[in-house]
Amino acid sequence: MYEQVARVRDDVGMSPAPLYRQIADAVRMDISTGRLPPGSKLPSERELIDRFGAARGTVRAGLNVLITEGLITPAQGRGYQVQQHEVFTLDASRHENLLFSRPEDGDSFNNDVTQVGRTSSQELRVEVTEASAEAATRLEIPIGDRVVLRYCRYFVDETPWSIQATQYPWWLVNAHPRLADPVDVREGTTRYLADRGVKQVDFHDEWSTRMPTPDEARELQIGPGVPILVWVRTGYSPASQPLRRTVTVLRGDLSRVTYDIGDRKSSPHREAEGQ
Amino acid sequence: MYEQVARVRDDVGMSPAPLYRQIADAVRMDISTGRLPPGSKLPSERELIDRFGAARGTVRAGLNVLITEGLITPAQGRGYQVQQHEVFTLDASRHENLLFSRPEDGDSFNNDVTQVGRTSSQELRVEVTEASAEAATRLEIPIGDRVVLRYCRYFVDETPWSIQATQYPWWLVNAHPRLADPVDVREGTTRYLADRGVKQVDFHDEWSTRMPTPDEARELQIGPGVPILVWVRTGYSPASQPLRRTVTVLRGDLSRVTYDIGDRKSSPHREAEGQ
DNA sequence: TCGTCCAACTTGTTCAAACGAGTTGAACGA
DNA sequence: TCGTTCAACTCGTTTGAACAAGTTGGACGA
Numbered sequence: 097m098y099e100q101v102a103r104v105r106d107d108v109g110m111s112p113a114p115l116y117r118q119i120a121d122a123v124r125m126d127i128s129t130g131r132l133p134p135g136s137k138l139p140s141e142r143e144l145i146d147r148f149g150a151a152r153g154t155v156r157a158g159l160n161v162l163i164t165e166g167l168i169t170p171a172q173g174r175g176y177q178v179q180q181h182e183v184f185t186l187d188a189s190r191h192e193n194l195l196f197s198r199p200e201d202g203d204s205f206n207n208d209v210t211q212v213g214r215t216s217s218q219e220l221r222v223e224v225t226e227a228s229a230e231a232a233t234r235l236e237i238p239i240g241d242r243v244v245l246r247y248c249r250y251f252v253d254e255t256p257w258s259i260q261a262t263q264y265p266w267w268l269v270n271a272h273p274r275l276a277d278p279v280d281v282r283e284g285t286t287r288y289l290a291d292r293g294v295k296q297v298d299f300h301d302e303w304s305t306r307m308p309t310p311d312e313a314r315e316l317q318i319g320p321g322v323p324i325l326v327w328v329r330t331g332y333s334p335a336s337q338p339l340r341r342t343v344t345v346l347r348g349d350l351s352r353v354t355y356d357i358g359d360r361k362s363s364p365h366r367e368a369e370g371q
Numbered sequence: 372m373y374e375q376v377a378r379v380r381d382d383v384g385m386s387p388a389p390l391y392r393q394i395a396d397a398v399r400m401d402i403s404t405g406r407l408p409p410g411s412k413l414p415s416e417r418e419l420i421d422r423f424g425a426a427r428g429t430v431r432a433g434l435n436v437l438i439t440e441g442l443i444t445p446a447q448g449r450g451y452q453v454q455q456h457e458v459f460t461l462d463a464s465r466h467e468n469l470l471f472s473r474p475e476d477g478d479s480f481n482n483d484v485t486q487v488g489r490t491s492s493q494e495l496r497v498e499v500t501e502a503s504a505e506a507a508t509r510l511e512i513p514i515g516d517r518v519v520l521r522y523c524r525y526f527v528d529e530t531p532w533s534i535q536a537t538q539y540p541w542w543l544v545n546a547h548p549r550l551a552d553p554v555d556v557r558e559g560t561t562r563y564l565a566d567r568g569v570k571q572v573d574f575h576d577e578w579s580t581r582m583p584t585p586d587e588a589r590e591l592q593i594g595p596g597v598p599i600l601v602w603v604r605t606g607y608s609p610a611s612q613p614l615r616r617t618v619t620v621l622r623g624d625l626s627r628v629t630y631d632i633g634d635r636k637s638s639p640h641r642e643a644e645g646q
Numbered sequence: 647t648c649g650t651c652c653a654a655c656t657t658g659t660t661c662a663a664a665c666g667a668g669t670t671g672a673a674c675g676a
Numbered sequence: 677t678c679g680t681t682c683a684a685c686t687c688g689t690t691t692g693a694a695c696a697a698g699t700t701g702g703a704c705g706a
Binding site: 173174 | 655656657658
């Protein structure tokens, strides 16, 4: 199927790209042109060795570039595969607090998920710990003060989606003890608090991106080359008192986030698929 | 300085981590504990070879893990260095449209930059092109319609910071021709339009993250292991007519984004340094 | 027919060697 | 003193070999 590719080594003048990068470029081109569509299997290392007349190490160096770029995934015994993502959109400006909260909460994300025929599930863990310096600053409490930490990992079908850790100051937990219940608050913590007169009206959101730590990569089941989105939301009462601080780590390859700012209510945006 | 590390190979039962990952873990630990502070030089490959009794390829595989995680940067002839970032924060909810716009625009970002004693600069390029499918959808114009593309690369001091491409629909350019001027609009395009009665009051923002393409990596001068933030903002008139669409690509290692949502005006957040 | 087993694939890990190319600082000469 | 040169360091690229370990499908036997 492939003819032997003439190796570009003996140029005069400008030095050619190193062989491993030529390999990466060639395969990347095959991907971007659609010759290798998402989900398809790459030629095996053996085939690429023959095609480029390179050593195995060189071929692997080239493929490693594409792994780092998040374009392909290796699987021992099965070969390399072109990444395919199904992106879910999260409307952060309408989002109350928790991903996957109940539809009655008016949350848009769970709807997004279930409307596509997916099932969402979650693992919950609740602890009482001490506030870190960062959290204490945001929650405007002394460092080391007791807080309730509600830790949650969310799944779409079987795929880990995000990790979320919410810290509530102790004074709030005292008044509303179900926050410390190690079980799911059925109607959602935001609704629970709202029903008891504690309303979050303001948010401060902070976004950043980075590569996952090994722990995060394990929990989200992502390989190298996939960045994460880190979302830190602090919620405030009408009196500008911090009520909670939520740190959410989202898989970058599966997530898109939107904000609608201004007067328009429901945005009439068609879903434009991009890249 | 370092004693020979006993290699963990012959465990019974659970197979040990491969050597290259042991090396990565050891060095990562040195970084996270501060034994190797940001900006410091790593031991050379030679030293690590001796310390772990591994082949050079194995040591390089280990270091490659850390490069992919964005923790270190290699420099030919000079050794490896622990990454050090100076993060700049961009307040997207107060942000008018362009990064680095003039202080009179009330933009917070340029202030952030100059207040720290940095200088911001930019490269501008203006073209007339045809709207892509995506852009046309957002701008609510026919696909292939003429648009003005204002392309800009921003720098902090000498460091590339972000790449920004704004598309204006032709009907707007006709009415406000300076949008097509291949020179900097001194007072900022947002202000320019506002002064002429065209006010952007609503925004639709879309955020995602991914690894850069080779082109983006070159333009932003980022190495492997550094993700980018992609920000797509569509601006609307009070009549909900799309006025422009801006795609901004930000270096993930240097950027943090905030949104303040709700009634509170200026958020009294102290700058809490995290991570 | 239906499991089991195994051969033949796949990628994962590691070694050893060689040469190329960028950087640095010390020795040297003008 | 100052510039040049160069040795000795750094990482960059490539080869070839070997064995480990996961996957798959077909042959084979019950």
